[in-house]
Amino acid sequence: MAAKQQVALVVGASRGIGRQVAIDLAKNGYAVVVAAKSTSDASATKPFPPDPNSQQSTISTVEREIKEAGGQATAIPVDTRDFESVQKLVDETVKIYGPLDVLVYNSGAIWWASVENTPMKRFQLMQRVNVEGLYGTVQAALPHFKNQGWKARIIVVSPPIYSRFFRGKTAYAMGKVGMSILTKGLAMDWEREGKNGMAITSIWPASSIESAATKQMQRTDPGTVKDLRVPSIFSDAILAMLRAPVGDVNGLIDTDEDFLRTHEGLTDFSKYSVVAGATPRRIMPIKFPDLTVAEQADEGRRTDSTKMRNSKL
Structure with missing residues (x-):
């Protein structure tokens, strides 16, 4: 019997990093559901493929790109601010392709x-799309993970936790760091519950990646292009994370460059530079703080609100 084709759901896959991740997952044999709000008539899009960082790039054009390259893909629109919409997305993914192997949350x-x-x-928009959207997507996927014997991977686009990240963007950081906290907390839940087939991992760019946002910055400062990398560094790191053993990546929060260096042995990153010969400036610290404490293993008297509530019924 032929092995089942692995299935990946990429939320936030219309352009930029999300588009690249979806395309590269498909190139590596995954059936991919590309999800975001933006749709279009891909058959009428000219020129094709569109600029991946433009409004012309939608989940419809990404689906077409994957299919024309010989891959398998389905575009499903979703509003991550609406939990019912998210539930329908995850349910439809499983209905079309079967058990979900990989969930990537890139919406932001x-x-x-x-x-x-x-x-x-x-x-409010940032909290709803970023941390609430992620939480809702995970909640919608958990019943399916349970039905398939707790074997799946979740990849979250969120940063390592360190104080400098808050500077000048506190409101944004509140949501993105909250996403990283979900990665840490859910990983500990799974470890404690013996769900050894599950892993949730966060990833963040070590250097800026070319996107619609960086193109806007280039209009006022054209010199910033030399500090950019192409999005394939991000998808390469995600693919490496998916190949890694569960124990190596469950609860891990890392950057694309650092993971590729430590787990893939990569030392030359020049192929990822937008400008040939340039060395993009690193925007992330070289070393991140250790969030664990000496009493890490001491759970104290654990409180479970669900049990407390049920005892009152």
Whole structure:
């Protein structure tokens, strides 16, 4: 009997990093569901393929790109702010392709400014798309993971936790760091419950990656292009994470460059530079703080709110 084709759901796959991840997963044999809000008539898109960092790149065009390259893909629109929409997305993915092997959460809303200059509506949008969207997607996937015997991987686009990250973008950092906390906490849940087939991992760029946002920056400062890398460094790191043993990556929060160096032995990253011969500036620290404490293994008197609530019924 032929081995089952692995299935990946990429949330936030219309352009940039998410598009590249979806395309490279398909190249590596995955059946891929590409999900985001933006759709279009891909058959009428000219020129094709569109600029991957433009509004012309949608989940519809990404689906077409994958299929024309010989891969298997389905585009499903989703609003990550709406839990019912997220549930329908995950259910439809499993209905079409069967058990879900990989979930990548790349959706994100960005606003980098001081607290004073971050309006409440902008703050709420970031929390709903970033941390709430991730939480809802994980919640929607958990029943399916249970049905398939707790064997799957989750990849989250969120950063290592360190103080400098908060500077100048506190509201944004609150949500993104919250996503990393989910990675740490859910990993500990699975370890404690003996779900040894599950792993959740966070990844973040060590250097800036070419995207719609960086293209806007280039309009005011064209010199920034020399500090950019192509998005394939990110998808290469994700593929390496998916190949790694569960114990190596469950609860890990790492950068693309650092993971490729430590787990793949890569030392020359020049092929990922947007400008040939340039060495992009690293935006992440070389070393991150250790978040564990000496009492890490001491769970104390654990409180389970579900049991407390049920005891009152």
